Amino acid sequence: MEKGKGILTERGLAGMLASGDAARAVAMFEKLRRLMACYRCAIMEVETKFRVLDAQFSARYERNPIDTIKSRLKSPESILGKLERRGFEKTLESVERNLNDVAGVRVICSFKDDIYTLADCLLQQDDVRLVRAKDYIKNPKPNGYRSLHLIVETPIFMPEEKRLMRVEVQLRTIAMEFWANLEHKLRYKKDLPEELAASVADRLSACAERSALLDDEMGRIRTVLEGVRLQ
Ligand code: 0O2
Numbered sequence: 001m002e003k004g005k006g007i008l009t010e011r012g013l014a015g016m017l018a019s020g021d022a023a024r025a026v027a028m029f030e031k032l033r034r035l036m037a038c039y040r041c042a043i044m045e046v047e048t049k050f051r052v053l054d055a056q057f058s059a060r061y062e063r064n065p066i067d068t069i070k071s072r073l074k075s076p077e078s079i080l081g082k083l084e085r086r087g088f089e090k091t092l093e094s095v096e097r098n099l100n101d102v103a104g105v106r107v108i109c110s111f112k113d114d115i116y117t118l119a120d121c122l123l124q125q126d127d128v129r130l131v132r133a134k135d136y137i138k139n140p141k142p143n144g145y146r147s148l149h150l151i152v153e154t155p156i157f158m159p160e161e162k163r164l165m166r167v168e169v170q171l172r173t174i175a176m177e178f179w180a181n182l183e184h185k186l187r188y189k190k191d192l193p194e195e196l197a198a199s200v201a202d203r204l205s206a207c208a209e210r211s212a213l214l215d216d217e218m219g220r221i222r223t224v225l226e227g228v229r230l231q
Contacts, residue, residue, distance in 0.1 A: 010036060013076035017090050031092055036073060039103040041156040042165035043071045046105045049128070049154075053121050065114035067174055070106045074099070100131065100151040101168040108177050111222055112137065112215050115148050115171040122152070122169070129153045131166060137176075143201060144208025145180060147172040175211040183208075 014029035047069055054066040074082075079102065083090050088098045095102065109115050115137065123130050131151040140146045148171040155162045172180065183204055192200065 010076050013080055016080060017092065028092065035092060035096065036102075038156055038158075038163055038165055039073055039167075042154060042167050043073065043103045043105055045154055045156055045165075046103075046122075046152070046167045046169060047071055049122060049125065050105070050107050050118065053118060065109055065111070065118055066107055067110050068108045070108070072104050072106075074102045074104065096166075100166050103165065103167040104170065105167055106170045106172070106177075109171065109173055111219050112173055113219055115173065119148060119150060119169075119171055123150070127155055129164075137172075140208065140212075142205070143183070144205040145183070146176045146208065146212060147180065173215050175215050179204075179208050179211050 010032050011029050014032045015025045017028050017032075050066060050069055054064050058064050079095060079099065080090070082088075082099060083094060086098065088094050107115075107118060109118065122128055129152065131153055133151075134149040137146045137148055150169040150171070151166055152169060153164050153166050155164050186200070186204070
């Protein structure tokens with residue numbers, strides 16, 4: 001397996017998908033490189049859609065619903081790991097068919113209401129098709145995780161063809177992002193005794209609750225201040 005600093009490279013992943021056949025591996029690498037380029041373009045398309053929406057809100061209502069946009073392309077190591085964990089075929093076709101999160105765009109908003117406003121605005125666009133939505137804000141995960149996840153399909157235009165690509169969009173508030181980042185870091189400390197692990201999980205879930213209350217209160221304050229501004 002070709003690895004660089006412990007990370008599986010695209011060439012390494014192509015080699016593994018080709019199961020040791022050198023000529024197939026070269027062809028596979030070229031196809032994988034092109035597929036990843038398409039996912040990168042899809043990220044650019046979706047990011048641009050959100051930047052345009054943010055600019056429109058700024059021009060019309062003098063406010064920016066988006067605090068930050070973070071995007072990532074799933075690493076070859078992570079792609080292979082997910083195919084293996086889920087028992088999917090290890091082929092490029094299977095990556096496209098079965099993995100919805102190779103391209104990921106995270107939109108971080110200041111206020112919870114803006115998450116739904118932006119999601120509606122995105123899904124109204126006629127070149128965006130909703131594949132699946134998971135609302136972990138209305139239905140938080142048992143550990144307290146909150147975010148709105150949308151799998152969308154959108155076209156990218158290449159010199160000779162149009163290709164539909166799937167992108168996972170995660171929308172969350174600054175407070176939800178803060179919690180998710182810390183929880184993600186803490187989750188790697190797996191060698192805790194059972195009792196301590198349970199108490200840490202309870203405390204993390206309590207933090208998520210408090211942070212959700214904070215989001216709600218900030219939203220109410222905004223509503224009051226907007227009312228004053230409109231008078
Ligand atoms: P990364 O590097 O963050 O992307 P699916 O494959 O879509 O059918 P899956 O993978 O269970 O099903 O999707 P889901 O539940 O929509 O959530 C996947 C992503 O959401 C994760 O990506 C995280 O980014 C985030 N997420 C979900 N649950 C949690 C959680 O409990 N804590 C934190 N911190 N993040 C969470 P990956 O695959 O972990 O990796």
